Amino acid sequence: MIKSYVQLRAKYRAARNDDVPFESPSEVRPMNHGIRRLSAACRILTVGVVLLFAAACGGGETIVERTVVVEKQVPVQQTVVIPQTVVVEKQVPVVQTVVATVEKIVTPTPPPAKAVKLQVALGALPVNLLGGAMPSQQDRIISTLMYDSFATRDQNGDGPLTPLLGSWTFDGKTVRVKVKNGVQFHNGEKLDAAGTKAVIDYLSSGKTAKFAFTYTRFRDFDLIEVADNSTIDFRLKTPIAFWVIPFRDLFALAPKHLENVGLDGYSDQPVGTGPFQFVQWKRDDSLTLRKFSGYWGQKPVVDEITYRHMPEAAVRIVALEAGQIDIAAFIPPQEVPRLLSKNFRVYTGDSFQTQTVWLDAGRKSVELKDKRVRQAMLYAIDSQGIFNSIVGGYGSFGEGQLSTSAAFGYNPDVKQYPYDPKKAKALLAEAGYPNGFKIKGSATTGRYFRDREVMTALAAQWKQVGIDVEMETPESAAWLQALINNALHPIYNIGMNWGPEDPVSNNRTINERGDPKFTEMANTIRATTDDTLRAKLMRDAIAYANEEAHAWWGYTVPTVYGMKNGLPLITFGKGFEMFIPAASP
Amino acid sequence: MTSYIARRLLQGALVVVGVITIVFFLVRVSGDPATYFVSLDPDKTPADIQLELVEIRKSLGLDRPVIIQYFLFVQVAIRGDFGNSFRYHIPATRVVLERVPLSLKLGGAAAVIGVGVGLPLGIAAALKRGSMIDSVSTTIAVLGLTVPGFWLGIMLIILFAVKLHLLPAAGSESWRHLILPALTQSAGLMAVVARMGRSGMLEVLGQDYVRTARAKGLSERLVVFRHALRNSMISLITVVGSSIPHLVGTIVIVEVVFAWPGLGSLMMQSVFSRDYPVIMLGVLFMSVITVVVFIIVDVLYAIVDPRIRYR
Numbered sequence: 055m056i057k058s059y060v061q062l063r064a065k066y067r068a069a070r071n072d073d074v075p076f077e078s079p080s081e082v083r084p085m086n087h088g089i090r091r092l093s094a095a096c097r098i099l100t101v102g103v104v105l106l107f108a109a110a111c112g113g114g115e116t117i118v119e120r121t122v123v124v125e126k127q128v129p130v131q132q133t134v135v136i137p138q139t140v141v142v143e144k145q146v147p148v149v150q151t152v153v154a155t156v157e158k159i160v161t162p163t164p165p166p167a168k169a170v171k172l173q174v175a176l177g178a179l180p181v182n183l184l185g186g187a188m189p190s191q192q193d194r195i196i197s198t199l200m201y202d203s204f205a206t207r208d209q210n211g212d213g214p215l216t217p218l219l220g221s222w223t224f225d226g227k228t229v230r231v232k233v234k235n236g237v238q239f240h241n242g243e244k245l246d247a248a249g250t251k252a253v254i255d256y257l258s259s260g261k262t263a264k265f266a267f268t269y270t271r272f273r274d275f276d277l278i279e280v281a282d283n284s285t286i287d288f289r290l291k292t293p294i295a296f297w298v299i300p301f302r303d304l305f306a307l308a309p310k311h312l313e314n315v316g317l318d319g320y321s322d323q324p325v326g327t328g329p330f331q332f333v334q335w336k337r338d339d340s341l342t343l344r345k346f347s348g349y350w351g352q353k354p355v356v357d358e359i360t361y362r363h364m365p366e367a368a369v370r371i372v373a374l375e376a377g378q379i380d381i382a383a384f385i386p387p388q389e390v391p392r393l394l395s396k397n398f399r400v401y402t403g404d405s406f407q408t409q410t411v412w413l414d415a416g417r418k419s420v421e422l423k424d425k426r427v428r429q430a431m432l433y434a435i436d437s438q439g440i441f442n443s444i445v446g447g448y449g450s451f452g453e454g455q456l457s458t459s460a461a462f463g464y465n466p467d468v469k470q471y472p473y474d475p476k477k478a479k480a481l482l483a484e485a486g487y488p489n490g491f492k493i494k495g496s497a498t499t500g501r502y503f504r505d506r507e508v509m510t511a512l513a514a515q516w517k518q519v520g521i522d523v524e525m526e527t528p529e530s531a532a533w534l535q536a537l538i539n540n541a542l543h544p545i546y547n548i549g550m551n552w553g554p555e556d557p558v559s560n561n562r563t564i565n566e567r568g569d570p571k572f573t574e575m576a577n578t579i580r581a582t583t584d585d586t587l588r589a590k591l592m593r594d595a596i597a598y599a600n601e602e603a604h605a606w607w608g609y610t611v612p613t614v615y616g617m618k619n620g621l622p623l624i625t626f627g628k629g630f631e632m633f634i635p636a637a638s639p
Numbered sequence: 640m641t642s643y644i645a646r647r648l649l650q651g652a653l654v655v656v657g658v659i660t661i662v663f664f665l666v667r668v669s670g671d672p673a674t675y676f677v678s679l680d681p682d683k684t685p686a687d688i689q690l691e692l693v694e695i696r697k698s699l700g701l702d703r704p705v706i707i708q709y710f711l712f713v714q715v716a717i718r719g720d721f722g723n724s725f726r727y728h729i730p731a732t733r734v735v736l737e738r739v740p741l742s743l744k745l746g747g748a749a750a751v752i753g754v755g756v757g758l759p760l761g762i763a764a765a766l767k768r769g770s771m772i773d774s775v776s777t778t779i780a781v782l783g784l785t786v787p788g789f790w791l792g793i794m795l796i797i798l799f800a801v802k803l804h805l806l807p808a809a810g811s812e813s814w815r816h817l818i819l820p821a822l823t824q825s826a827g828l829m830a831v832v833a834r835m836g837r838s839g840m841l842e843v844l845g846q847d848y849v850r851t852a853r854a855k856g857l858s859e860r861l862v863v864f865r866h867a868l869r870n871s872m873i874s875l876i877t878v879v880g881s882s883i884p885h886l887v888g889t890i891v892i893v894e895v896v897f898a899w900p901g902l903g904s905l906m907m908q909s910v911f912s913r914d915y916p917v918i919m920l921g922v923l924f925m926s927v928i929t930v931v932v933f934i935i936v937d938v939l940y941a942i943v944d945p946r947i948r949y950r
Binding site: 368538 | 670671674692726728737793800808809810811895896897898900904905911
């Protein structure tokens with residue numbers, strides 16, 4: 055064995071000696087020389103690569119080439135302490151403290167000395183730039199800067215809708231809209247009644263179904279006619295309370311431009327009357343808007359905005375930290391303390407979307423047909439704990455109803471079911487399920503803010519009282535398809551949109567879950583035009599839905615933006631609008 | 640050679656048609672794209688939604704049997720018309736062609752870095768086997784093969800964009816935006832080239848003709864670059880060639896991490912939104928690139944190794 059080892063070793067050495075310079079005539083350069091040369095070449099290559107990187111640095115410290123100069127504002131720093139309860143496995147509550155900084159402006163933003171250009175990173179860019187075409191968050195953010203709608207919410211989004219591009223009167227049957235004079239489109243066209251009607255007719259025609267989502271709302275009107283150059287009458291088929299809502303989504307489009315370029319062309323070259331006009335759009339890459347000098351209202355303090363497409367939240371955050379962008383949208387809550395500690399400003403806001411978990415959707419479950427079982431499920435949820443820990447305390451805590459106090463018809467007497475596992479067990483026993491039962495649920499994953507985490511926590515808390523929910527998490531497209539086909543499990547979550555002027559209309563989907571009493575209440579509300587009476591009816595309907603425990607209305611979906619300090623005081627609306635301060639005249 | 644290339648092109652075309660056909664039927668199994676276009680207006684009843692779905696399917700041409708859809712697709716695709724993107728409502732050709740140059744730019748840069756750095760590293764490691772440079776090369780190769788692209792990308796962003804402020808974190812506006820994604824994308828290729836370059840070179844260096852070359856007094860530079868390197872190229876070309884489809888496949892991850900608006904990220908979005916026309920055209924591009932690369936590899940064999948002759 056030793057012999058064979060020695061032979062092998064000798065063989066190996068011989069093989070290695072191939073690499074070793076052999077005895078050579080004096081005129082032949084030894085091999086080591088070549089190796090040294092190659093090694094030197096590698097070193098040169100390495101140095102070259104290093105030099106290349108050095109060149110890439112450009113010697114500069116920052117990569118943002120524009121200068122954002124904003125004179126110092128006078129902010130009041132308030133420290134809000136949000137107590138936060140985290141429920142751990144053994145149900146031992148641990149109190150944490152999250153410190154958020156809220157800035158409030160005291161004086162108007164002074165005019166900047168130089169042009170202000172913003173770089174804003176969004177998780178997605180719109181796929182279409184036709185105003186109001188697609189009801190997505192990103193569409194709302196950008197549409198509301200390029201276009202004006204005929205009705206708008208106030209800056210906080212809490213008040214009723216008010217007319218923007220004109221004024222209106224309503225006699226119970228007909229809405230008479232007086233179009234604002236002197237409003238100019240970005241291409242020079244003037245806003246008038248005939249053009250507005252032409253646009254509505256064009257987009258409501260049915261041939262444009264792919265873009266016409268928002269225009270289907272005009273189906274409540276059976277006649278739209280031009281009374282004079284600045285007046286249009288919209289006649290309702292039957293009196294309804296929510297006649298104003300279509301005007302919120304009616305963005306003014308330039309009629310001649312629409313006729314010339316068609317819908318696809320309009321999306322490529324959008325023209326509105328808003329404070330910003332279109333400059334450039336690279337699909338799924340960037341979108342640039344510039345301040346419109348002919349804007350009829352107050353001019354914004356920002357001169358140019360470029361929206362960048364950065365699908366990953368982690369990338370948006372590092373781009374913000376690297377100074378590549380000024381604002382990063384939809385920051386995960388766990389990143390907020392870190393950004394605050396690094397001297398970034400964090401804007402946290404609310405939205406008109408409530409994370410709702412339907413119980414007994416579609417009347418598919420025998421167990422959940424019993425109201426006591428549904429109530430037991432709500433008593434089993436530590437809503438405040440989930441809101442504080444998983445949702446991070448952002449948005450608004452659900453008050454046992456779809457909307458928050460911002461909404462018309464909000465019922466202050468209705469509250470979230472208290473966390474009471476004992477009562478939950480008692481109700482289950484009373485309903486004939488002392489040992490609980492098994493049921494299936496469907497959870498979205500990544501579709502809504504912290505959706506899967508919340509649904510997982512709910513399943514865990516239901517398990518504590520004996521209800522074993524087998525929670526499935528289908529991929530987003532599959533979830534949507536199952537929703538449409540009414541194939542989701544009896545328990546599922548969904549973000550329900552609502553408006554402060556109409557907080558119960560989406561609740562009418564309870565109708566589909568087979569509650570004729572609620573359906574009747576909702577229909578009565580819709581047909582009641584007297585505000586006082588309608589508000590009372592809404593409160594009654596909300597109280598009824600809560601008592602019936604049709605759903606868990608957990609929290610409103612928060613909007614969290616990280617931004618550089620020193621920017622103009624930009625805020626965001628509950629409908630995902632971007633509010634930019636006006637420049638001083 | 641010309642007839643060989645023509646024959647390979649024909650075979651390649653058949654492969655592309657096969658791929659397109661398989662993908663055509665596969666994406667239709669994934670679900671109904673009409674569900675993306677239906678509006679969930681609270682006023683609508685389930686019956687209204689079902690009616691709308693029927694209308695949408697009709698407008699998208701999805702109401703016919705799948706086999707009929709296939710033949711209709713082939714009929715128009717031959718003319719270069721892949722229909723409108725379901726998501727963007729503009730011709731799919733336009734959507735894809737807007738992205739292809741960016742992906743080629745990224746893929747090309749990654750290939751240049753991968754070969755340009757990997758090959759010298761592999762040669763140096765072979766020539767100095769067992770030395771420090773060999774260890775460094777091996778370490779780099781192992782890391783390049785094992786570190787996931789998304790992690791490497793994030794690490795590079797943190798280092799070069801956040802900490803050092805040298806390069807932008809994401810986007811595609813300038814050549815500076817290209818560096819980090821190209822480095823990330825090239826890591827795997829660089830590793831493979833370094834490893835294969837090393838082993839190929841070692842194998843060749845042990846051959847008789849190398850010994851003969853040395854024996855006749857040639858300089859080491861000539862021995863390495865004229866005799867050894869060229870002969871070790873065949874295995875390397877195979878590896879690089881077969882890495883290109885991998886490069887195309889993994890480009891999705893890099894494009895998403897660096898918000899690089901190329902074909903990869905477009906394909907991912909299109910799969911999620913079941914944008915059939917864009918998926919089909921994207922697959923067509925990717926399969927054509929792969930087939931063409933394989934043909935080029937075959938042709939390169941003949942150029943590098945005169946013994947190989949195609950008939």
